[in-house]
Amino acid sequence: MFEHLNVVATAVFVFFFGLVSVLGFVAARWKAADLGHIHEWGLGGRRFGRWITWFLLGGDLYTAYTVIAIPAVVFAIGAYGFFAVPYTIIVYPLLYLWLPRLWAVSHRHGYMTAGDFVLGRYGHRGLELAVALTGVLATMPYIALQLVGLEKVISALGFSGQGIMAHAPITIAFAILALFTYRSGLRAPAMIAFVKDAMIYIFIIAAVVIIPYELGGFGAIFEAAGKAFDAKVAANPKLAAGLTLKSTQVAPYITLAVGSAMALFMYPHALTGALAASSGRAIRFNTMALPAYSFVLGLIALLGLMAIAAGVKVETPQDAVPQLMLWAFPDWFAGFCFAAIALGALVPAAVMSIGAANTFTRNIWKPFIHPQMSPQEESVLAKLASLAVKVGALAVIFFMPTQFALDLQLLGGVWMVQIFPAMILGLYTRRFSGWALLMGWAAGMIVGTSLSWTGRAWVPVHALKWDLPLVGSVDLGLGFGAYNGLTAVLVNLFLAAALSLVLRPHAVDETSPEDYEDRVLA
């Protein structure tokens, strides 16, 4: 089990992992308050200023899975994997407009989750439940994928076990994570994020300086990668790969970027990080400062091409980055990079489990099982739910093939964007009714899921022609495919708009227009 272990790298790795574990427990005393209250445990008491929010959201959104998976796609097929860049470019101008409004109304009414806001705005329990279930369902596989990222770096350290022992390292790592999240709540990932983000910046700056130097410059890297893609395509003419997009990839590239941008802040972990901010000003600052992480993400994507140029040997594309680190760096620094990636799994996994736990407690358990819950009881339940979510994620990794988590994550994105109409339209207008939005959501979920199933595998993109029951074959004649999340949310929007003309909104709206105003700005 340990015979191939890289001792130096492992020692560095364990040192940093131990350091942040201590931080995670110490975090309970940071900005000390009663952690028995759900607003304190689950939202850090909404007291995170602009810089803490920057580290927390950066650590939360740009995950270990991203660091592994984006370069893996670039490694495998080139330009297409870069879609994450336009995605993160368009998301911040949109967030600049939306997020301060959502923060303001949530601050005024004590909302902690998307479900809280939807209930307050539309007075509709069914819509609240739909929004909450979507969030929990989409988050679970996302946490599982953080574990995949963790497993990749641990196996790169040379650890190889059989049976139960194969999963021993991530089980230990996750147990530590579960304990400090249980104890410290959102304060733990916020504090760890400082260390994690600093390490990621060091890792990536070193990588983009040293590796091109070793490989003879960026020109040589792109040349080698271009040749490798040409050879791949020559061997398999159906494969769309290269340093630029093939014509069939352009529309999927654009729609994937748009749909992913719409979905991002629908996820519970993104909202949890944002609503924990102390002011609308801190939120706006972050829409200007978070692109720094996007730039790093772009550089990380380039690691995929560097791995090709370096000629690293991999079993799956997801090994490209860890193997590149081992190829390029001395053992101690490779261990440092692996620790950075591993912490990159812990921060989001912690925030995701807290976001999912808040959602489960406030929007599923409380309204339907135990309406008279006190904030203290909510906190107890949320802590337990955060444990349950992590055990669930571990179980997925133990007992299901990794492909299962990947497929669910893909579908999770398609599902998550279906709450976009209720959330974002709701920030501006009450012309839509709860029932209409619920019907739109249901239609979007069905359309998005069925478009994604090809009969053999789940795929994110579908051509814009369909065989519809009763209607027959419909072809928009555009000759390109689009991201299913986007196609489905358009169906969702049209249906919600049409039904709102019939099903008028009569329910009570507890918010008023001035609740959405950012007071500092006004």
Next chain:
Amino acid sequence: MKFVLLLVPCLLALWVPLYNSIPPVLFGIPFFFWFQLVLIPISALAIVAADRIGKG
């Protein structure tokens, strides 16, 4: 004006045919890659500018 500032970087990022090419190469990096990387700080500056105007 505020909305134009927010909109322009989004449109540039989504107008893929504009930058889907190898030349012009910069420091050995194809246009497709460096254009999108450069657009990230530009989009951040556009939000800063929009914010200044909004407060004005």
